[in-house]
Amino acid sequence: MIPIEASAPAKVILFGEHAVVYGQPAIAVPVSSLRATATARPGDHTGLRIVASNLNQTTVIDSLSQSIDDALALTARLLLQRLDAPIPNLEITLRSQIPVASGLGSGAAITTALARALVEALDAKLDTAELNAIVYEVEKLHHGTPSGIDNTVIVYEQPVYFIRGNPIEHIHIAEPFTLLIADTGKPGLTRIAVGDVRTLYESQRERIQPMLDDIGNIVRRARQSIETGSIEQLGPLMSRNHALLQELTVSSPELDVLVQAALKAGAAGAKMSGGGRGGNMIALVSPESAETVSSALRSAGAVRVIETRVAPLPND
Numbered sequence: 001m002i003p004i005e006a007s008a009p010a011k012v013i014l015f016g017e018h019a020v021v022y023g024q025p026a027i028a029v030p031v032s033s034l035r036a037t038a039t040a041r042p043g044d045h046t047g048l049r050i051v052a053s054n055l056n057q058t059t060v061i062d063s064l065s066q067s068i069d070d071a072l073a074l075t076a077r078l079l080l081q082r083l084d085a086p087i088p089n090l091e092i093t094l095r096s097q098i099p100v101a102s103g104l105g106s107g108a109a110i111t112t113a114l115a116r117a118l119v120e121a122l123d124a125k126l127d128t129a130e131l132n133a134i135v136y137e138v139e140k141l142h143h144g145t146p147s148g149i150d151n152t153v154i155v156y157e158q159p160v161y162f163i164r165g166n167p168i169e170h171i172h173i174a175e176p177f178t179l180l181i182a183d184t185g186k187p188g189l190t191r192i193a194v195g196d197v198r199t200l201y202e203s204q205r206e207r208i209q210p211m212l213d214d215i216g217n218i219v220r221r222a223r224q225s226i227e228t229g230s231i232e233q234l235g236p237l238m239s240r241n242h243a244l245l246q247e248l249t250v251s252s253p254e255l256d257v258l259v260q261a262a263l264k265a266g267a268a269g270a271k272m273s274g275g276g277r278g279g280n281m282i283a284l285v286s287p288e289s290a291e292t293v294s295s296a297l298r299s300a301g302a303v304r305v306i307e308t309r310v311a312p313l314p315n316d
Contacts, residue, residue, distance in 0.1 A: 006116035024216035103274030174229030190275025235269030242271035265296035
């Protein structure tokens, strides 16, 4: 068997973070330029050996009845049980460009890449919906009660529209658009930020609820813009979303500096993305302005800048 390679993208929240906790919609998109990969080769040993290069971790699976205490082993067990397949003598090496604990879906991407490589190595078939269900089960190890956003965006590699408690909807992309993702270099403090918004909401509901409603309206308008190809409308919506997140106290000086640097350099819009208090921001740019804005973000303190193109699926 020649080596088999499979991959999966990262993801980023485009609109609606934090407000989604209070019943408002959110939009997330894949980051196809940033990926996790899994390479399967025949093993010279008994059982399945999974090597996570970035973590210097090796997991050996030689019995489906063994205790499952990590996401990699759980992925393999769920997949082999679903396919009714014996444990193969394989070595699968995992590598990822996606920073861990950065809000970019690292765990779901690694799980997806591993599952795809194992399915192909077994010369088996698994439809996308079944793969998505398996990745969601593994996400429970990472997040307890996951929303389903990460696994769905990553498995289908397609934007999604999400309202808590409702089925996730895929979004049609009428026209491609380009995003820059800039990392502040400081880990996001999602749990703290979510808790602080909850405190604000409970103590100042009359002031906070209209902000959450405004964010929800922004998300709905953004979906319409994406699905009608009115990409020029996304920039102002992103900037307005960021201003509301600032009011909710979940931005940070580092994020605000990067947002302003992007806008000054020619971005059509910019906002923080994810939990906040650090982590990443995103900027909407034209292909012509991408290099200039990227340079400005690095000069303003971004430790890395990733460019990604959100485009229609081939059969969309």
